[in-house]
Amino acid sequence: MKVIQLFKNEKLLIKRAANQNREAQRQLYEEHSGKMLSVCRQYIKDLQQAEEVMLSGFLKVFLHLKNFKNEGSFEGWIRRIMVRECISFLRSNKKLEFLEDEFSQPEIPETVSSDLSAEEIQTLIDELPEGYRMVFIMYAIEGYKHSEIAELLKITEGTSKSQLFKARKMLQEKLIAQNTAYGTT
Amino acid sequence: MALHRFEEQAERKLRERQIAPSAGSWEKLEDKLGKDEGLQTINKMVDDSIKTEEASKLDKAATRNLKKHTKFKPKQNRPSRGPGLKS
Numbered sequence: 001m002k003v004i005q006l007f008k009n010e011k012l013l014i015k016r017a018a019n020q021n022r023e024a025q026r027q028l029y030e031e032h033s034g035k036m037l038s039v040c041r042q043y044i045k046d047l048q049q050a051e052e053v054m055l056s057g058f059l060k061v062f063l064h065l066k067n068f069k070n071e072g073s074f075e076g077w078i079r080r081i082m083v084r085e086c087i088s089f090l091r092s093n094k095k096l097e098f099l100e101d102e103f104s105q106p107e108i109p110e111t112v113s114s115d116l117s118a119e120e121i122q123t124l125i126d127e128l129p130e131g132y133r134m135v136f137i138m139y140a141i142e143g144y145k146h147s148e149i150a151e152l153l154k155i156t157e158g159t160s161k162s163q164l165f166k167a168r169k170m171l172q173e174k175l176i177a178q179n180t181a182y183g184t185t
Numbered sequence: 186m187a188l189h190r191f192e193e194q195a196e197r198k199l200r201e202r203q204i205a206p207s208a209g210s211w212e213k214l215e216d217k218l219g220k221d222e223g224l225q226t227i228n229k230m231v232d233d234s235i236k237t238e239e240a241s242k243l244d245k246a247a248t249r250n251l252k253k254h255t256k257f258k259p260k261q262n263r264p265s266r267g268p269g270l271k272s
Contacts, residue, residue, distance in 0.1 A: 020222060022215065029211055034203030041204055051206055055214050062218060116191070118198040125195070140192045141199050172188050 018065035043086035057085040098131035132167035
């Protein structure tokens with residue numbers, strides 16, 4: 001019952017915000033900004049820059065709110081706008097490059113370890129080269145397909161696959177090193 | 186750690202994570218929204234004015250066309266005969 005109420009409230013809030021009702025816009029911002037800043041922070045290491053990108057993302061959200069058809073989840077719709085905004089920011093700052101070298105598929109060894117916190121996970125992802133990071137986050141966390149990643153990043157599907165593979169390989173090496181350091185291998 | 190477990194954790198924990206924006210971030214966005222709406226209003230006014238101007242030009246052209254193709258000549262363009270010729 002509460003979920004239905006919440007959904008109805010959000011629908012109404014979206015309608016009002018689309019008509020430039022500032023209070024409704026503020027409520028939507030307060031409800032979603034925490035998660036959206038987290039999305040931007042995944043792609044952009046500097047938190048201040050991530051926040052700037054999130055704000056311009058929200059500007060686009062409110063500008064195009066009339067185009068939101070209430071067909072999918074509102075959060076999913078905002079997330080996609082944020083991801084595009086991050087890509088555009090990284091591209092304009094020339095931070096997006098995709099390291100290409102030989103692509104083979106050797107076995108990735110597996111090790112056992114305890115749970116990692118969100119911050120530990122973020123630190124490991126932050127250490128990846130930009131292209132690997134982007135593709136890894138888009139594929140493994142945001143759930144984009146290789147064809148979608150290729151279109152958004154203007155690369156081929158093959159490049160997307162190889163970047164993901166290399167990201168995984170590098171992450172695995174880091175996890176092994178971390179486990180060895182903690183003596184859990 | 187098995188890589189697939191790492192990915193599962195990464196997906197769950199990073200998707201759930203929330204980072205509080207800095208104080209005053211809403212005000213910053215509000216300011217940007219205000220500027221953007223102002224710009225939109227100006228753009229709309231410019232668009233409307235262009236449309237009115239174009240409509241007026243079209244209207245004038247249509248009147249010219251109508252005058253050219255009609256046999257009727259407006260009275261004020263005819264030379265006056267003067268009052269003496271009436272009878």
